[in-house]
Amino acid sequence: MSEKPTVEQYQKYIQDRDFHAIKCKSCGAVIAPPKGMCYSCGGRDLEWVKVSGNGKLVSFTVIHVAAEEFQDEAPYFVGIIDLEEGTRITARLLDLDPNDPSKVQLGMPMKLDYQTGKSGRVYLGFRPA
Amino acid sequence: MPLRETNIVSGAQTKFGKLEGVTLREMFAEAVEKATIGSGIPLEDIQAAFIGTFIPEMLVHQGHTAPLLADYAGLRGLPATRHEAACASGATAIRAAIMAIESGMYDTVLVAAAEKMTSVSTNKATEALAAAADDEFESSMGLTFPGVFAIAAVAHMQEYGTTEEDMALVAVKAHHNAAKNPLAQFQKEITLEKAMTPRYIAWPLKLFDCSPISDGAAAIVLTNNERAKQYTDTPVKIIGTGQASASMNLCDRKNLTSFEASVRASRIAYEMAGLQPKDIDVAVVHDCFTIAEIIATEDLGFFKPGEGAKAVREGVTAMDGDMPINPMGGLKAVGHPVGATGVKQAVVIYRELIGEASANQVPKHDIGLMHNFGGTGATCVVNIMRRADA
Secondary structure, eight states, rough: OOOOOOOOHHHHHHHHHHHOOOEETTOOOOOOOOOOOOOTTTOOOOOEEEEOOOOEEEEEESSSSOGGGGGOOOOOOEEEETTTTTOOEEEEEOOOTOOGGGGGTTTTTEEEEEEEESSSSSSEEEEEE | OOOSSEEEEEEEEOOBBBOOOHHHHHHHHHHHHHHHHTTTTGGGOOOOOEESSSSSHHHSSSOHHHHHHHHHOOOOTEEEEOBBBTTTTHHHEEEEEEEHHHTSSSSSEEEEEEEEEESSSSHHHHHHHHSSSTTTTTEEEEEHHHHHHHHHHHHHHHOOOOOHHHHHHHHHHHHHHHTTOOOOOOOOOOOHHHHTTEEEEETTEGGGBBOOEEEEEEEEEEEEEHHHHHHHHSOEEEEEEEEEOOSSSSSTTTTTSSSSHHHHHHHHHHHHOOOOOOGGGGOOOOOOOOHHHHHHHHHSSSSTTOOHHHHTTTTTTTSSSSSSSSOIIIIIOOOOOGGGHHHHHHHHHHHHHOOGGGGGGOSSSSSEEEEEETTTEEEEEEEEEEEEEO
Protein backbone atom coordinates (compact mmCIF):
# COMPACT_ATOMS: atom_id res chain seq x y z
CA MET A 1 0.00 0.00 0.00
CA SER A 2 2.84 2.38 -0.69
CA GLU A 3 1.75 3.81 -4.03
CA LYS A 4 0.58 7.45 -4.20
CA PRO A 5 -3.18 7.46 -3.61
CA THR A 6 -5.31 8.40 -6.62
CA VAL A 7 -8.98 9.25 -7.00
CA GLU A 8 -9.36 6.39 -9.45
CA GLN A 9 -8.03 3.84 -6.96
CA TYR A 10 -10.19 5.32 -4.19
CA GLN A 11 -13.28 4.70 -6.31
CA LYS A 12 -12.03 1.24 -7.27
CA TYR A 13 -11.63 0.28 -3.61
CA ILE A 14 -15.29 1.22 -3.07
CA GLN A 15 -16.40 -0.76 -6.12
CA ASP A 16 -14.41 -3.72 -4.71
CA ARG A 17 -16.17 -3.29 -1.32
CA ASP A 18 -12.79 -2.69 0.29
CA PHE A 19 -12.95 0.95 1.40
CA HIS A 20 -9.62 2.68 1.99
CA ALA A 21 -9.04 6.16 3.32
CA ILE A 22 -5.84 8.15 2.94
CA LYS A 23 -3.36 8.89 5.71
CA CYS A 24 -0.97 11.81 5.90
CA LYS A 25 2.50 10.48 6.57
CA SER A 26 3.52 13.79 8.15
CA CYS A 27 0.82 14.31 10.77
CA GLY A 28 -1.13 11.06 10.72
CA ALA A 29 -4.46 12.66 9.79
CA VAL A 30 -6.91 10.31 8.09
CA ILE A 31 -8.53 11.81 4.98
CA ALA A 32 -11.50 10.74 2.87
CA PRO A 33 -12.59 11.48 0.23
CA PRO A 34 -9.19 12.23 -1.36
CA LYS A 35 -7.60 15.67 -1.33
CA GLY A 36 -4.60 16.98 -3.23
CA MET A 37 -2.96 17.57 0.13
CA CYS A 38 -3.55 16.98 3.83
CA TYR A 39 -6.36 19.18 5.14
CA SER A 40 -4.73 19.28 8.57
CA CYS A 41 -1.07 20.08 7.95
CA GLY A 42 -0.74 20.67 4.21
CA GLY A 43 1.45 17.60 3.85
CA ARG A 44 1.66 16.00 0.43
CA ASP A 45 3.14 12.66 1.40
CA LEU A 46 0.03 10.46 1.56
CA GLU A 47 -0.65 6.74 1.77
CA TRP A 48 -3.62 4.35 1.84
CA VAL A 49 -5.02 3.29 5.17
CA LYS A 50 -7.80 0.93 6.26
CA VAL A 51 -10.35 2.32 8.67
CA SER A 52 -12.42 0.72 11.42
CA GLY A 53 -15.69 1.49 9.65
CA ASN A 54 -17.15 2.85 12.88
CA GLY A 55 -18.67 6.29 12.86
CA LYS A 56 -21.50 8.52 13.92
CA LEU A 57 -24.31 10.06 11.91
CA VAL A 58 -23.83 13.83 11.49
CA SER A 59 -26.82 14.68 9.28
CA PHE A 60 -28.84 13.18 6.47
CA THR A 61 -31.65 13.53 3.96
CA VAL A 62 -34.00 11.25 2.08
CA ILE A 63 -33.89 11.86 -1.66
CA HIS A 64 -37.30 11.65 -3.31
CA VAL A 65 -36.61 13.50 -6.58
CA ALA A 66 -33.32 12.26 -8.00
CA ALA A 67 -31.25 12.66 -11.13
CA GLU A 68 -32.49 10.36 -13.92
CA GLU A 69 -29.85 7.76 -13.18
CA PHE A 70 -31.05 7.26 -9.58
CA GLN A 71 -34.79 7.93 -9.78
CA ASP A 72 -35.69 4.23 -9.71
CA GLU A 73 -33.89 3.87 -6.38
CA ALA A 74 -35.79 6.71 -4.68
CA PRO A 75 -36.63 7.28 -1.92
CA TYR A 76 -33.19 6.65 -0.44
CA PHE A 77 -31.08 8.06 2.38
CA VAL A 78 -27.86 10.01 1.92
CA GLY A 79 -26.02 11.00 5.07
CA ILE A 80 -22.76 12.36 6.42
CA ILE A 81 -20.79 10.10 8.72
CA ASP A 82 -18.08 11.19 11.13
CA LEU A 83 -15.63 8.28 11.16
CA GLU A 84 -13.90 7.57 14.46
CA GLU A 85 -10.60 8.19 12.66
CA GLY A 86 -11.67 11.85 12.41
CA THR A 87 -12.80 12.37 8.82
CA ARG A 88 -16.29 12.73 7.40
CA ILE A 89 -17.68 10.95 4.37
CA THR A 90 -20.93 11.10 2.45
CA ALA A 91 -22.68 7.76 2.02
CA ARG A 92 -25.99 5.99 1.54
CA LEU A 93 -27.68 5.01 4.81
CA LEU A 94 -28.96 1.43 4.95
CA ASP A 95 -31.49 -0.50 7.04
CA LEU A 96 -33.52 2.62 7.83
CA ASP A 97 -37.06 3.35 6.69
CA PRO A 98 -37.01 6.18 4.14
CA ASN A 99 -40.71 6.74 4.69
CA ASP A 100 -40.19 7.41 8.41
CA PRO A 101 -37.01 9.51 8.60
CA SER A 102 -38.06 11.42 11.72
CA LYS A 103 -37.13 8.33 13.77
CA VAL A 104 -33.48 8.59 12.72
CA GLN A 105 -31.31 10.07 15.48
CA LEU A 106 -28.33 12.26 14.73
CA GLY A 107 -25.23 11.05 16.55
CA MET A 108 -26.26 7.40 16.33
CA PRO A 109 -23.39 4.92 15.86
CA MET A 110 -23.06 3.60 12.32
CA LYS A 111 -21.04 0.83 10.69
CA LEU A 112 -19.52 0.81 7.22
CA ASP A 113 -21.20 -1.36 4.61
CA TYR A 114 -21.94 -1.16 0.89
CA GLN A 115 -24.98 -1.06 -1.36
CA THR A 116 -25.23 -2.04 -4.98
CA GLY A 117 -27.35 0.35 -7.03
CA LYS A 118 -29.62 -0.67 -9.89
CA SER A 119 -26.88 0.19 -12.37
CA GLY A 120 -24.51 -2.23 -10.64
CA ARG A 121 -22.49 0.62 -9.15
CA VAL A 122 -21.44 0.06 -5.53
CA TYR A 123 -22.17 2.90 -3.12
CA LEU A 124 -20.46 3.48 0.17
CA GLY A 125 -23.11 2.78 2.81
CA PHE A 126 -23.53 2.85 6.56
CA ARG A 127 -26.02 0.93 8.67
CA PRO A 128 -26.94 1.47 12.32
CA ALA A 129 -24.30 -0.28 14.45
CA MET B 1 -11.53 51.33 1.58
CA PRO B 2 -14.87 51.53 -0.25
CA LEU B 3 -14.89 51.13 -4.00
CA ARG B 4 -14.96 54.56 -5.62
CA GLU B 5 -15.85 54.36 -9.26
CA THR B 6 -18.48 51.70 -9.81
CA ASN B 7 -22.02 52.93 -10.43
CA ILE B 8 -25.07 50.96 -11.47
CA VAL B 9 -27.01 53.21 -13.84
CA SER B 10 -29.63 50.81 -15.11
CA GLY B 11 -31.03 47.40 -14.35
CA ALA B 12 -33.69 45.20 -15.90
CA GLN B 13 -34.90 41.64 -15.96
CA THR B 14 -37.25 39.64 -18.13
CA LYS B 15 -40.20 37.94 -16.57
CA PHE B 16 -39.02 34.78 -14.82
CA GLY B 17 -40.86 31.49 -15.25
CA LYS B 18 -41.54 28.95 -17.94
CA LEU B 19 -41.05 31.19 -20.96
CA GLU B 20 -42.60 29.08 -23.69
CA GLY B 21 -41.16 29.68 -27.13
CA VAL B 22 -38.46 32.06 -25.93
CA THR B 23 -34.90 30.83 -26.44
CA LEU B 24 -31.84 31.63 -24.33
CA ARG B 25 -30.57 34.25 -26.74
CA GLU B 26 -33.94 35.95 -27.06
CA MET B 27 -34.45 36.38 -23.32
CA PHE B 28 -30.86 37.58 -22.98
CA ALA B 29 -31.40 40.17 -25.72
CA GLU B 30 -34.62 41.36 -24.09
CA ALA B 31 -32.88 42.04 -20.76
CA VAL B 32 -29.98 43.77 -22.52
CA GLU B 33 -32.30 45.98 -24.56
CA LYS B 34 -34.24 47.06 -21.47
CA ALA B 35 -31.05 47.86 -19.54
CA THR B 36 -29.44 49.80 -22.38
CA ILE B 37 -31.57 51.42 -25.11
CA GLY B 38 -34.70 51.15 -22.97
CA SER B 39 -32.91 53.00 -20.15
CA GLY B 40 -31.44 55.72 -22.37
CA ILE B 41 -28.01 54.16 -22.67
CA PRO B 42 -26.87 53.76 -26.30
CA LEU B 43 -25.43 50.34 -27.15
CA GLU B 44 -22.42 52.16 -28.65
CA ASP B 45 -21.41 53.29 -25.16
CA ILE B 46 -20.92 49.71 -23.96
CA GLN B 47 -17.25 48.72 -24.16
CA ALA B 48 -17.30 45.15 -22.84
CA ALA B 49 -19.80 42.51 -21.76
CA PHE B 50 -19.51 40.28 -18.70
CA ILE B 51 -21.90 37.39 -19.07
CA GLY B 52 -23.21 34.82 -16.63
CA THR B 53 -24.60 31.42 -17.62
CA PHE B 54 -24.32 28.21 -15.62
CA ILE B 55 -24.79 25.12 -17.70
CA PRO B 56 -26.33 25.82 -21.11
CA GLU B 57 -24.28 22.87 -22.42
CA MET B 58 -26.63 20.47 -20.63
CA LEU B 59 -29.80 22.56 -20.73
CA VAL B 60 -29.82 23.83 -24.31
CA HIS B 61 -26.77 22.14 -25.92
CA GLN B 62 -24.87 25.37 -26.24
CA GLY B 63 -21.39 26.25 -25.08
CA HIS B 64 -19.30 29.37 -25.74
CA THR B 65 -22.31 31.46 -24.87
CA ALA B 66 -20.73 34.88 -24.33
CA PRO B 67 -19.98 35.85 -27.93
CA LEU B 68 -23.16 34.15 -29.12
CA LEU B 69 -25.42 36.02 -26.72
CA ALA B 70 -23.61 39.34 -27.06
CA ASP B 71 -23.75 39.19 -30.83
CA TYR B 72 -27.45 38.35 -30.87
CA ALA B 73 -28.15 41.25 -28.51
CA GLY B 74 -26.41 43.66 -30.86
CA LEU B 75 -23.12 44.02 -28.97
CA ARG B 76 -21.13 43.24 -32.08
CA GLY B 77 -17.42 42.67 -31.79
CA LEU B 78 -17.06 43.64 -28.14
CA PRO B 79 -15.00 41.61 -25.70
CA ALA B 80 -17.58 39.28 -24.18
CA THR B 81 -16.62 36.70 -21.58
CA ARG B 82 -18.65 34.11 -19.75
CA HIS B 83 -18.38 33.74 -15.99
CA GLU B 84 -19.48 30.46 -14.49
CA ALA B 85 -19.85 29.77 -10.79
CA ALA B 86 -23.06 27.70 -10.78
CA CYS B 87 -25.83 29.78 -9.16
CA ALA B 88 -23.29 32.56 -8.45
CA SER B 89 -22.38 32.94 -12.13
CA GLY B 90 -24.18 36.29 -12.31
CA ALA B 91 -22.43 37.76 -9.29
CA THR B 92 -18.99 36.64 -10.40
CA ALA B 93 -19.67 38.40 -13.72
CA ILE B 94 -20.54 41.54 -11.73
CA ARG B 95 -17.29 41.30 -9.81
CA ALA B 96 -15.26 41.05 -13.01
CA ALA B 97 -17.08 44.13 -14.30
CA ILE B 98 -16.40 45.99 -11.05
CA MET B 99 -12.70 45.30 -11.45
CA ALA B 100 -12.83 46.47 -15.07
CA ILE B 101 -14.38 49.81 -14.04
CA GLU B 102 -12.30 50.37 -10.90
CA SER B 103 -9.09 49.71 -12.84
CA GLY B 104 -10.01 52.41 -15.35
CA MET B 105 -9.75 50.00 -18.26
CA TYR B 106 -13.34 50.67 -19.34
CA ASP B 107 -15.78 53.51 -18.70
CA THR B 108 -19.04 51.65 -19.29
CA VAL B 109 -19.72 47.92 -19.34
CA LEU B 110 -22.67 45.57 -19.43
CA VAL B 111 -23.28 42.66 -17.10
CA ALA B 112 -25.95 40.32 -18.36
CA ALA B 113 -26.92 36.77 -17.51
CA ALA B 114 -29.47 34.19 -18.56
CA GLU B 115 -30.51 30.58 -18.17
CA LYS B 116 -33.06 28.51 -20.07
CA MET B 117 -34.01 25.55 -17.90
CA THR B 118 -37.53 24.46 -18.79
CA SER B 119 -36.75 22.89 -22.14
CA VAL B 120 -35.58 19.69 -20.40
CA SER B 121 -37.35 17.32 -17.97
CA THR B 122 -37.25 17.89 -14.20
CA ASN B 123 -34.96 14.89 -13.77
CA LYS B 124 -32.62 16.19 -16.47
CA ALA B 125 -32.60 19.65 -14.87
CA THR B 126 -31.92 17.99 -11.49
CA GLU B 127 -28.98 16.21 -13.09
CA ALA B 128 -27.69 19.47 -14.59
CA LEU B 129 -27.97 21.20 -11.22
CA ALA B 130 -26.21 18.30 -9.52
CA ALA B 131 -23.20 19.11 -11.71
CA ALA B 132 -22.69 22.06 -9.37
CA ALA B 133 -21.97 19.62 -6.54
CA ASP B 134 -19.00 17.27 -6.29
CA ASP B 135 -19.74 14.64 -8.91
CA GLU B 136 -16.95 12.28 -7.99
CA PHE B 137 -17.74 11.99 -4.30
CA GLU B 138 -21.31 13.13 -3.71
CA SER B 139 -23.53 13.39 -6.81
CA SER B 140 -22.33 9.97 -7.98
CA MET B 141 -24.10 8.31 -5.06
CA GLY B 142 -27.33 10.12 -5.79
CA LEU B 143 -27.04 13.24 -3.64
CA THR B 144 -28.99 16.06 -5.28
CA PHE B 145 -28.96 19.77 -4.88
CA PRO B 146 -32.06 19.91 -2.69
CA GLY B 147 -30.45 17.02 -0.79
CA VAL B 148 -27.43 19.15 0.06
CA PHE B 149 -29.61 21.85 1.60
CA ALA B 150 -31.81 19.24 3.27
CA ILE B 151 -28.72 17.92 5.07
CA ALA B 152 -28.00 21.48 6.24
CA ALA B 153 -31.64 21.83 7.31
CA VAL B 154 -31.55 18.64 9.41
CA ALA B 155 -28.37 19.86 11.12
CA HIS B 156 -29.91 23.31 11.75
CA MET B 157 -33.10 21.75 13.13
CA GLN B 158 -31.09 19.57 15.51
CA GLU B 159 -28.75 22.35 16.65
CA TYR B 160 -31.22 25.23 16.99
CA GLY B 161 -34.69 23.72 17.02
CA THR B 162 -35.64 25.21 13.65
CA THR B 163 -38.80 23.53 12.39
CA GLU B 164 -40.38 22.56 9.09
CA GLU B 165 -42.99 25.21 9.83
CA ASP B 166 -40.29 27.90 10.19
CA MET B 167 -39.04 26.99 6.73
CA ALA B 168 -42.57 27.02 5.35
CA LEU B 169 -43.01 30.56 6.71
CA VAL B 170 -40.11 31.68 4.50
CA ALA B 171 -42.03 30.31 1.51
CA VAL B 172 -45.23 32.05 2.61
CA LYS B 173 -43.34 35.36 2.88
CA ALA B 174 -41.69 34.86 -0.53
CA HIS B 175 -45.04 34.22 -2.21
CA HIS B 176 -46.62 37.15 -0.38
CA ASN B 177 -43.95 39.49 -1.78
CA ALA B 178 -43.93 37.95 -5.25
CA ALA B 179 -47.71 38.27 -5.51
CA LYS B 180 -47.11 42.01 -6.08
CA ASN B 181 -44.22 41.49 -8.52
CA PRO B 182 -45.37 41.19 -12.14
CA LEU B 183 -42.01 39.68 -13.15
CA ALA B 184 -42.28 36.79 -10.69
CA GLN B 185 -42.88 33.17 -11.67
CA PHE B 186 -45.44 32.71 -8.87
CA GLN B 187 -47.65 35.74 -8.43
CA LYS B 188 -49.91 34.34 -5.79
CA GLU B 189 -50.04 34.02 -2.04
CA ILE B 190 -49.86 30.62 -0.40
CA THR B 191 -51.13 29.62 3.03
CA LEU B 192 -48.93 28.03 5.65
CA GLU B 193 -50.98 24.85 5.25
CA LYS B 194 -50.23 24.77 1.53
CA ALA B 195 -46.53 25.43 2.11
CA MET B 196 -46.53 22.44 4.48
CA THR B 197 -47.98 20.05 1.88
CA PRO B 198 -45.90 16.92 2.47
CA ARG B 199 -44.64 16.50 -1.08
CA TYR B 200 -41.02 15.76 -0.28
CA ILE B 201 -38.24 16.58 -2.71
CA ALA B 202 -35.44 15.79 -0.27
CA TRP B 203 -36.73 15.25 3.25
CA PRO B 204 -37.34 17.49 5.19
CA LEU B 205 -37.52 19.88 2.21
CA LYS B 206 -40.87 19.83 0.48
CA LEU B 207 -41.97 21.22 -2.85
CA PHE B 208 -42.66 24.67 -1.41
CA ASP B 209 -39.23 24.85 0.23
CA CYS B 210 -37.56 24.74 -3.17
CA SER B 211 -37.02 27.45 -5.73
CA PRO B 212 -38.51 26.43 -9.07
CA ILE B 213 -36.92 25.54 -12.37
CA SER B 214 -37.10 28.75 -14.38
CA ASP B 215 -36.14 30.63 -17.49
CA GLY B 216 -35.06 34.24 -17.38
CA ALA B 217 -32.45 36.90 -17.94
CA ALA B 218 -31.25 40.08 -16.26
CA ALA B 219 -28.85 42.90 -17.10
CA ILE B 220 -27.23 45.93 -15.50
CA VAL B 221 -24.98 48.68 -16.83
CA LEU B 222 -21.98 49.74 -14.76
CA THR B 223 -20.10 52.95 -15.38
CA ASN B 224 -17.60 55.28 -13.74
CA ASN B 225 -18.43 58.45 -11.79
CA GLU B 226 -17.86 60.80 -14.71
CA ARG B 227 -20.21 58.95 -17.06
CA ALA B 228 -22.81 58.05 -14.46
CA LYS B 229 -24.29 61.56 -14.41
CA GLN B 230 -24.99 61.38 -18.15
CA TYR B 231 -27.30 58.44 -17.69
CA THR B 232 -29.19 59.04 -14.47
CA ASP B 233 -29.72 61.40 -11.55
CA THR B 234 -29.78 58.48 -9.14
CA PRO B 235 -26.81 56.18 -9.70
CA VAL B 236 -26.28 53.41 -7.16
CA LYS B 237 -22.69 52.86 -6.12
CA ILE B 238 -21.28 49.42 -5.42
CA ILE B 239 -19.13 50.23 -2.38
CA GLY B 240 -18.10 46.79 -1.19
CA THR B 241 -17.67 43.38 -2.73
CA GLY B 242 -16.48 40.08 -1.34
CA GLN B 243 -16.08 36.60 -2.72
CA ALA B 244 -15.04 33.40 -1.01
CA SER B 245 -14.90 29.69 -1.70
CA ALA B 246 -15.47 26.64 0.46
CA SER B 247 -15.11 22.91 -0.04
CA MET B 248 -17.53 21.58 -2.60
CA ASN B 249 -18.22 18.49 -0.51
CA LEU B 250 -20.46 18.84 2.48
CA CYS B 251 -18.50 16.12 4.24
CA ASP B 252 -15.38 18.30 4.29
CA ARG B 253 -17.15 20.98 6.31
CA LYS B 254 -16.96 20.93 10.07
CA ASN B 255 -20.08 23.06 10.42
CA LEU B 256 -23.26 22.24 8.52
CA THR B 257 -25.43 24.91 10.14
CA SER B 258 -23.53 27.82 8.58
CA PHE B 259 -21.97 28.38 5.17
CA GLU B 260 -18.38 29.43 5.65
CA ALA B 261 -18.10 31.14 2.26
CA SER B 262 -21.06 33.42 3.12
CA VAL B 263 -19.44 34.46 6.37
CA ARG B 264 -16.10 35.18 4.71
CA ALA B 265 -17.45 36.94 1.61
CA SER B 266 -19.72 39.16 3.69
CA ARG B 267 -16.99 40.15 6.15
CA ILE B 268 -14.76 41.17 3.23
CA ALA B 269 -17.59 43.22 1.70
CA TYR B 270 -18.53 44.89 5.00
CA GLU B 271 -14.93 45.83 5.67
CA MET B 272 -14.47 47.25 2.18
CA ALA B 273 -17.69 49.27 2.49
CA GLY B 274 -16.82 50.37 6.03
CA LEU B 275 -20.22 49.15 7.19
CA GLN B 276 -21.73 46.63 9.56
CA PRO B 277 -24.74 44.33 9.20
CA LYS B 278 -26.90 46.79 11.16
CA ASP B 279 -26.26 49.47 8.51
CA ILE B 280 -28.01 47.46 5.78
CA ASP B 281 -31.56 48.65 5.01
CA VAL B 282 -32.60 45.87 2.65
CA ALA B 283 -31.05 42.60 1.52
CA VAL B 284 -31.59 39.99 -1.13
CA VAL B 285 -30.17 36.64 -0.10
CA HIS B 286 -29.80 33.41 -2.02
CA ASP B 287 -32.96 31.55 -1.00
CA CYS B 288 -32.61 28.63 -3.40
CA PHE B 289 -34.26 26.73 -0.54
CA THR B 290 -36.12 28.16 2.42
CA ILE B 291 -33.47 26.92 4.87
CA ALA B 292 -30.84 28.76 2.79
CA GLU B 293 -32.54 32.09 3.54
CA ILE B 294 -32.65 31.36 7.27
CA ILE B 295 -28.97 30.39 7.36
CA ALA B 296 -27.92 33.28 5.09
CA THR B 297 -29.51 35.87 7.38
CA GLU B 298 -27.43 34.42 10.23
CA ASP B 299 -24.21 34.13 8.21
CA LEU B 300 -24.54 37.73 6.99
CA GLY B 301 -24.73 38.89 10.60
CA PHE B 302 -28.31 40.20 10.55
CA PHE B 303 -29.25 37.72 13.27
CA LYS B 304 -27.28 35.56 15.69
CA PRO B 305 -26.66 31.92 14.73
CA GLY B 306 -29.87 30.01 15.36
CA GLU B 307 -32.09 33.10 15.44
CA GLY B 308 -32.88 33.35 11.73
CA ALA B 309 -36.08 31.33 12.09
CA LYS B 310 -37.27 33.51 14.97
CA ALA B 311 -36.83 36.61 12.79
CA VAL B 312 -39.07 35.04 10.14
CA ARG B 313 -41.70 34.09 12.72
CA GLU B 314 -41.73 37.62 14.15
CA GLY B 315 -42.02 39.31 10.75
CA VAL B 316 -38.63 41.06 11.04
CA THR B 317 -37.74 39.94 7.50
CA ALA B 318 -41.07 40.95 5.95
CA MET B 319 -41.20 43.76 3.39
CA ASP B 320 -42.23 46.22 6.12
CA GLY B 321 -40.12 44.61 8.86
CA ASP B 322 -36.95 46.01 10.43
CA MET B 323 -34.71 43.91 8.16
CA PRO B 324 -36.55 43.23 4.91
CA ILE B 325 -35.18 40.15 3.15
CA ASN B 326 -36.04 39.36 -0.48
CA PRO B 327 -38.75 42.03 -0.72
CA MET B 328 -39.64 41.13 -4.31
CA GLY B 329 -40.04 37.43 -3.59
CA GLY B 330 -36.54 35.93 -3.82
CA LEU B 331 -35.48 32.95 -5.84
CA LYS B 332 -38.19 30.95 -4.15
CA ALA B 333 -41.16 32.75 -5.71
CA VAL B 334 -39.69 34.95 -8.45
CA GLY B 335 -37.82 32.00 -9.91
CA HIS B 336 -34.23 30.83 -10.22
CA PRO B 337 -32.83 30.72 -13.75
CA VAL B 338 -29.51 29.74 -12.25
CA GLY B 339 -26.95 31.81 -14.14
CA ALA B 340 -29.21 34.89 -14.21
CA THR B 341 -29.98 35.03 -10.50
CA GLY B 342 -26.98 37.07 -9.31
CA VAL B 343 -27.61 39.82 -11.85
CA LYS B 344 -31.33 39.79 -11.05
CA GLN B 345 -30.43 40.31 -7.39
CA ALA B 346 -28.44 43.42 -8.35
CA VAL B 347 -31.44 44.65 -10.36
CA VAL B 348 -33.68 44.21 -7.30
CA ILE B 349 -31.35 46.15 -5.01
CA TYR B 350 -30.91 48.84 -7.66
CA ARG B 351 -34.68 49.27 -8.00
CA GLU B 352 -35.22 49.28 -4.23
CA LEU B 353 -32.46 51.84 -3.60
CA ILE B 354 -33.65 54.29 -6.26
CA GLY B 355 -37.21 53.95 -4.97
CA GLU B 356 -38.62 52.31 -8.08
CA ALA B 357 -39.69 48.98 -6.66
CA SER B 358 -43.39 49.82 -7.01
CA ALA B 359 -45.57 47.69 -4.74
CA ASN B 360 -42.44 45.96 -3.42
CA GLN B 361 -40.77 49.15 -2.24
CA VAL B 362 -39.22 48.94 1.24
CA PRO B 363 -39.57 52.07 3.39
CA LYS B 364 -35.88 52.58 4.19
CA HIS B 365 -33.67 52.25 1.16
CA ASP B 366 -30.27 53.92 1.27
CA ILE B 367 -28.04 50.87 1.55
CA GLY B 368 -28.65 47.37 0.20
CA LEU B 369 -26.85 44.04 0.10
CA MET B 370 -26.97 41.10 -2.31
CA HIS B 371 -25.82 37.60 -1.41
CA ASN B 372 -25.37 35.13 -4.26
CA PHE B 373 -24.43 31.56 -3.60
CA GLY B 374 -22.90 29.06 -6.00
CA GLY B 375 -23.80 25.41 -5.89
CA THR B 376 -23.37 23.84 -2.48
CA GLY B 377 -22.05 27.13 -1.14
CA ALA B 378 -18.61 26.49 -2.61
CA THR B 379 -18.78 30.03 -4.05
CA CYS B 380 -20.32 33.04 -2.38
CA VAL B 381 -20.39 36.66 -3.55
CA VAL B 382 -21.67 39.56 -1.45
CA ASN B 383 -22.03 43.05 -2.91
CA ILE B 384 -23.01 46.12 -0.90
CA MET B 385 -24.63 49.07 -2.67
CA ARG B 386 -25.47 52.62 -1.63
CA ARG B 387 -27.54 55.17 -3.52
CA ALA B 388 -25.04 57.83 -4.61
CA ASP B 389 -26.96 60.67 -2.95
CA ALA B 390 -27.48 58.80 0.34
